[in-house]
Amino acid sequence: MKLGTKGRYAVMSMVDIACHDDKEAVSLNDIATRTEISLPYLEQLFMKLRKSGLVTSVRGPGGGYKLARPSNNIRISDILLAVDVQIHTTRCEPNSAMGCRINHGRCLTHDLWDAMGRQMALFLNSVTLEDVVQGRLIEKSMHHVKKEEQENILKVVS
Amino acid sequence: MKLGTKGRYAVMSMVDIACHDDKEAVSLNDIATRTEISLPYLEQLFMKLRKSGLVTSVRGPGGGYKLARPSNNIRISDILLAVDVQIHTTRCEPNSAMGCRINHGRCLTHDLWDAMGRQMALFLNSVTLEDVVQGRLIEKSMHHVKKEEQENILKVVS
């Protein structure tokens, strides 16, 4: 289970723009240089970000992209959705052949993956671009984790 | 970002075993029939589950696998780790070229993905096989989510 470059790059680029003055547009070339993401790939991503209404574009020399809304009004989940990064935890579509046969047709594990997906979605909904830029993440994450758990978490999350 | 069949099947199979009497072993053939997972694939998975000490095997006719510990002592994260399903949210290994260049070498998004990974790990650590078998998941997940958020969560989690 891993987060690919698409979602990661999209958020990185949006953070990059959010770090700049709202007045002037940021060109993909600049972002490409700073983040070391290839220009054509960025173009692909920003096509989607624009169509989802998260950024506005300015063409021609001196052009680039600006945030369409204040950074405290753009959630990380908005960005991920824009570039088609979704969280797929289950395969239990209605009437599907796969996965839902244990215990007389009821799928016990469905609820598990569903709960996990919701957990993640809640988190991604709760964090805004502004939060990331200002380093306000430890608060959103939880503090007091037991020593013994710490170790295991590192293994799981890698 | 999606959960593959490996992790899903491993947990499904473990749930299947947990649903049976502890005294008699459950054969992979039975699990394959009930879950519609192919036998060779199950063999591959159970090799790892056994080597990680989550199940014990009994060879010969009437043989199969049993849980090595009570189901309330097997966490979902244990199962996922056993079959090499980890959560990869960052690529920021020390001295890596990728991803950590914005803002004078400090990677703002690193904390974000890190927090998200921890969030998931905490959840998977908190749920045991017994919880899943007994349908005790809504408690572990959160209840009161605002109406407006519900809709967005469905989009993100898909």
Add this chain to the structure above:
DNA sequence: TCAATAGTTGACTATTTTACTCGGATATTG
């Protein structure tokens, strides 16, 4: 002891997804 059952093991292949690249078109500025 023999046949059937069931786990053990390593290697191999097909499919799908991801992560890109490429070529060209269009708009804007100086």
Add this chain to the structure above:
DNA sequence: CAATATCCGAGTAAAATAGTCAACTATTGA
């Protein structure tokens, strides 16, 4: 009109996933 930048569709290479295959070993019961 030339340089800069966004727009857009299609195509490709690499990696990860999902699953197969063949052969071997241990155990049980007739």
